[in-house]
Amino acid sequence: MKDVILTLANGERRDASISPGQSLMEAIREAEPDGVAALCGGNCSCGTCHVYVDRLFMQQLPEIEIEEEELLSSLENSAEQSRLSCQLSYDAVPDGLRITVPPPID
Numbered sequence: 001m002k003d004v005i006l007t008l009a010n011g012e013r014r015d016a017s018i019s020p021g022q023s024l025m026e027a028i029r030e031a032e033p034d035g036v037a038a039l040c041g042g043n044c045s046c047g048t049c050h051v052y053v054d055r056l057f058m059q060q061l062p063e064i065e066i067e068e069e070e071l072l073s074s075l076e077n078s079a080e081q082s083r084l085s086c087q088l089s090y091d092a093v094p095d096g097l098r099i100t101v102p103p104p105i106d
Contacts, residue, residue, distance in 0.1 A: 002093055006031060007100040018090050024099070025049040025085035035101055042086035047071050049085040050078070054098035062092050077102045 004016040004027060016031035018024060025042055028035040028049070037048035044067050053061065058081055064072075068087045072078045085099070 002090065002095040002097070004028075004031075004093065005096065005098045006035065007098075008032060008035060009101045009103040018093050020090050022090055023086050024051070024088040024093055024097075028085055028099075028101070036085060038086065040086075044068055044071060044084060044087055047075050047084065050075060050102060051083060051085045052079060052100040052102055053081045053083050054100075055081055057094060057097050060094045061088065076105050 001017045001019050004018055004024070006014045006016045006028060008014065014031050016027050018027035023042055025036060025038050029038060036051070039048045040046040042049070050072065061083065064083065065087065068084050071084065072082050
């Protein structure tokens with residue numbers, strides 16, 4: 001297992017763990033059921049598992065795939081450090097990763 005430090009949209013911090021075979025999205029949902037909506041179940045088709053990755057960890061993640069990049073570009077609250085948590089597998093996540101769930105778009 002790897003540790004993940006999760007900051008929720010309301011500013012609360014949660015410690016989470018990601019296990020082999022899990023995506024980051026699944027680890028977030030396990031730690032905090034309301035952390036990300038993940039409406040499409042991890043199919044990279046809705047953007048509701050969007051997170052901001054701490055800048056110190058961005059270079060440690062795999063390069064973003066075109067589908068993820070296109071979906072993120074359609075989100076109003078997308079930023080340079082945005083990633084879809086469903087697209088980050090256990091093997092891609094560094095231990096101690098720090099992420100923030102963006103506030104919902106009204």
